[in-house]
Amino acid sequence: MSLAPIGIIGGMGPQAGLDLAQKVIAETKANNDQEHLPMVLLSYGHLIGDRSAFIFGDPIPNPGIAIASVAHQLEQFGVQVAGIPCNSAHAPQIRTIMQDHLKHVNIKILHLIQETIDYLRQFTPNITHVGCLSTLSVHRLELYKSALEEANYTVVMPSEDVAENLVHRAIFDHDFGIKAHSSPVTPKAKKMVLDAIDHCHQKGAQAIILGCTELPLAVSNTKDVYLIDPARALARALIRETYPEKLNPLR
Amino acid sequence: MSLAPIGIIGGMGPQAGLDLAQKVIAETKANNDQEHLPMVLLSYGHLIGDRSAFIFGDPIPNPGIAIASVAHQLEQFGVQVAGIPCNSAHAPQIRTIMQDHLKHVNIKILHLIQETIDYLRQFTPNITHVGCLSTLSVHRLELYKSALEEANYTVVMPSEDVAENLVHRAIFDHDFGIKAHSSPVTPKAKKMVLDAIDHCHQKGAQAIILGCTELPLAVSNTKDVYLIDPARALARALIRETYPEKLNPLR
Numbered sequence: 001m002s003l004a005p006i007g008i009i010g011g012m013g014p015q016a017g018l019d020l021a022q023k024v025i026a027e028t029k030a031n032n033d034q035e036h037l038p039m040v041l042l043s044y045g046h047l048i049g050d051r052s053a054f055i056f057g058d059p060i061p062n063p064g065i066a067i068a069s070v071a072h073q074l075e076q077f078g079v080q081v082a083g084i085p086c087n088s089a090h091a092p093q094i095r096t097i098m099q100d101h102l103k104h105v106n107i108k109i110l111h112l113i114q115e116t117i118d119y120l121r122q123f124t125p126n127i128t129h130v131g132c133l134s135t136l137s138v139h140r141l142e143l144y145k146s147a148l149e150e151a152n153y154t155v156v157m158p159s160e161d162v163a164e165n166l167v168h169r170a171i172f173d174h175d176f177g178i179k180a181h182s183s184p185v186t187p188k189a190k191k192m193v194l195d196a197i198d199h200c201h202q203k204g205a206q207a208i209i210l211g212c213t214e215l216p217l218a219v220s221n222t223k224d225v226y227l228i229d230p231a232r233a234l235a236r237a238l239i240r241e242t243y244p245e246k247l248n249p250l251r
Numbered sequence: 252m253s254l255a256p257i258g259i260i261g262g263m264g265p266q267a268g269l270d271l272a273q274k275v276i277a278e279t280k281a282n283n284d285q286e287h288l289p290m291v292l293l294s295y296g297h298l299i300g301d302r303s304a305f306i307f308g309d310p311i312p313n314p315g316i317a318i319a320s321v322a323h324q325l326e327q328f329g330v331q332v333a334g335i336p337c338n339s340a341h342a343p344q345i346r347t348i349m350q351d352h353l354k355h356v357n358i359k360i361l362h363l364i365q366e367t368i369d370y371l372r373q374f375t376p377n378i379t380h381v382g383c384l385s386t387l388s389v390h391r392l393e394l395y396k397s398a399l400e401e402a403n404y405t406v407v408m409p410s411e412d413v414a415e416n417l418v419h420r421a422i423f424d425h426d427f428g429i430k431a432h433s434s435p436v437t438p439k440a441k442k443m444v445l446d447a448i449d450h451c452h453q454k455g456a457q458a459i460i461l462g463c464t465e466l467p468l469a470v471s472n473t474k475d476v477y478l479i480d481p482a483r484a485l486a487r488a489l490i491r492e493t494y495p496e497k498l499n500p501l502r
Contacts, residue, residue, distance in 0.1 A: 003297060013284040014276045018269050021294070025265045033264045033296035041292040042328075043272070045284035046254060077324065 005038035006238045007074040007082030007107070009067060011045025012089055015182075016213040016231070020085040023235035027248050037243055040077055044070050051088035052137035063089065064097030068105075071098070075107040081241045083110045083234045087138045087211055110237050112230055113147045116209060119233035121151070123250060124207050124226050131156040131200035133193070134211035136168045144211050156205040158196055166196040171214050178214040185218045193218045201225045256289035257489045258325040258333030258358070260318060262296025263340060266433075267464040267482070271336040274486035278499050288494055291328050295321050302339035303388035314340065315348030319356075322349070326358040332492045334361045334485045338389045338462055361488050363481055364398045367460060370484035372402070374501060375458050375477050382407040382451035384444070385462035387419045395462050407456040409447055417447040422465050429465040436469045444469045452476045 006024060010017020021041050030036045048067060049060040067089060074082050084090070089098075090113050098109070120130065130153045132144040139157070148155045158167065170192035171178050178189050193215060200208050207226035210216050216229045239247040257275060261268020272292050281287045299318060300311040318340060325333050335341070340349075341364050349360070371381065381404045383395040390408070399406045409418065421443035422429050429440050444466060451459050458477035461467050467480045490498040 005293075005295070011284060011287065011289075014287045014290070015273075018272055018276075021269055021292070022266075025269075033262060033299070033301070036262065036265045036294070036296045038262075038297055039265075039292075039294040041272070041290075041294070042256075043287070043290040043292070044256070045287045046289055048284070050284070073328070077328070 003038050004078050004080045004242065005040045006242055007071075007079035008039065008041040009070050009074070009082055009084045009109075010041050010043035012048060012051065012084070012086035014043050014045055016085040017041055017043050019213055020083060020231050020235055023229075023232050024238055027232070027235050027239055029246050029248055037239065037246060040074060040079055042070050042074060051086060051091070051094060052135075055088060055091050055093065055137065055141065062094060062097045064094040065101055067094070068098045068101035071102055071107050071109060072105050075105050079107060081108045081110065081238060083238050084112060085213060085231055085234060087112065087134065087143060087230070088141065090143060091141055108241065110234060110241065112234050113143055115237040116144070116228060116230040116233040117147050117151050119236065120153075120207060120209070120228055123228070127206040127226070129154045129156050129204045129206050130209065131158065131203070131205035131207070132209040132211045133158060133163075133167045133196055133200070133215055135171055136164060138211050139163045139167075144209055154204075156200050156203045158200055162196050162199050166192045166199075167212075167215075170196075170218065171212055178218055182214070182217050190218045194222075197222060197225060197227070254289050255329050255331045255493065256291045257493055258322075258328070258330030259290065259292040260321050260325065260333055260335045260360075261292050261294035263299060263302065263335070263337035265294050265296055267336040268292055268294050270464055271334060271482050271486055274480075274483050275489055278483070278486050278490055280497050280499055288490065288497060291325060291330055293321050293325060302337060302342065302345060303386075306339060306342050306344065306388065306392065313345060313348045315345040316352055318345070319349045319352030322353055322358050322360060323356050326356050330358060332359045332361065332489060334489050335363060336464060336482055336485065338363065338385065338394060338481070339392065341394060342392055359492065361485060361492065363485050364394055366488040367395070367479060367481040367484040368398050368402050370487065371404075371458060371460070371479055374479070378457035378477070380405045380407050380455045381458050381460065382409065382454070382456035383460040383462045384409060384414075384418045384447055384451070384466055386422055387415060389462050390414045390418075395460055405455075407451050407454045409451055413447050413450050417443045417450075418463075418466075421447075421469065422463055429469055433465070433468050441469045445473075448473060448476060448478070
């Protein structure tokens with residue numbers, strides 16, 4: 001293998017792995033199959049415990065250990081740079097253990113949340129007020145909130161009521177939620193996400209991070225506010241770190 | 252790795268690899284990330300020459316050799332069963348060379364076209380007349396036509412005019428074709444595919460194989476005729492050959 005493939009640690013969930021791979025393809029300058037970038041996706045959800053359950057106290061092994069073992073396998077197949085399309089896998093208590101277990105492995109694991117902040121800076125250089133919609137666990141972990149504050153943004157989070165009764169339900173409801181019905185997304189789920197966006201916009205947000213891989217399925221564009229897709233940010237970062245000349249211009 | 256992962260030889264094109272992975276997920280009995288099946292996708296389009304170009308005489312190496320080298324890598328990841336989501340890679344002059352190069356490698360590569368015929372038999376047991384829409388190269392190779400005849404079906408192919416001016420254009424046209432515009436598919440491309448389906452139906456087809464990975468994006472169901480998606484057939488076969496207890500019932 002002459003070219004080092006881009007690595008994806010997938011399975012958290014399996015759809016999110018494919019979504020990231022899809023965005024790597026979409027962000028690559030290529031006119032035919034041969035011009036696309038080499039990519040390895042290991043979808044090994046069976047090995048990796050539930051990240052939210054671990055964070056909220058379930059007595060299961062730290063998922064960072066299993067994630068590191070998948071990264072190690074990727075490295076054995078020539079991967080030097082990889083991404084993890086899962087927000088809660090980036091909680092410090094998981095990420096730190098993963099890095100500890102990769103001390104002697106020559107692979108760079110990009111940071112989904114940091115890359116999202118970098119992308120936000122590039123894509124919307126003149127804004128100051130940023131919101132974030134996500135599942136309740138990412139919301140309560142404040143992963144994006146603390147990263148945004150560190151980057152000197154004014155953070156505009158949805159109220160607990162909106163986070164729980166609009167966003168979380170739009171993602172998880174068994175009858176109309178996006179996890180259960182994604183093609184197409186139900187009008188009800190879509191409206192709930194749009195209402196949550198509107199709520200943050202009313203509170204002053206100029207851009208909103210869609211901090212859950214299901215959310216970009218429901219909404220892609222709005223007139224009033226920039227929507228930021230972390231998977232797109234990570235896909236672009238994977239290309240930038242491996243084959244920067246193949247990265248599509250930002251649009 | 253305790254469980255042998257399902258293997259996908261992707262990159263032909265990159266989207267078709269993701270489409271197959273997507274269908275493996277959709278056909279798996281699973282209630283959470285941990286219950287999904289392990290899967291390795293190697294998207295190595297850069298290594299594998301254009302299949303149609305080779306078949307129609309371009310002086311490039313037989314793509315079967317590169318495909319075999321990717322299969323060999325999969326085997327090193329513990330893969331025992333893999334699929335190739337590319338119709339023209341199943342032309343005998345490519346498939347035979349691939350198998351020659353895998354003589355001493357312990358991996359089973361399922362046959363997309365044979366699996367499609369098996370799926371057709373199971374899914375629509377009482378029909379006799381079957382058509383197939385595809386790109387012009389697969390059409391002219393008669394890959395599905397000969398396999399259907401061998402399985403004692405009466406084959407109802409579209410006319411050359413329909414194959415070229417409706418189906419091939421709906422896939423490849425730069426302005427409105429499915430390769431250029433897939434989300435959403437343009438109304439024009441969709442209508443052309445539906446007209447081609449109607450044409451085969453008028454000629455007596457009871458089921459129609461959508462022998463190009465782009466076609467299921469344009470149409471999923473019709474009232475008059477069964478539509479058969481080879482990627483779905485291959486996804487189901489991959490599960491059947493590895494973890495049959497996890498295969499969703501046929502519906």
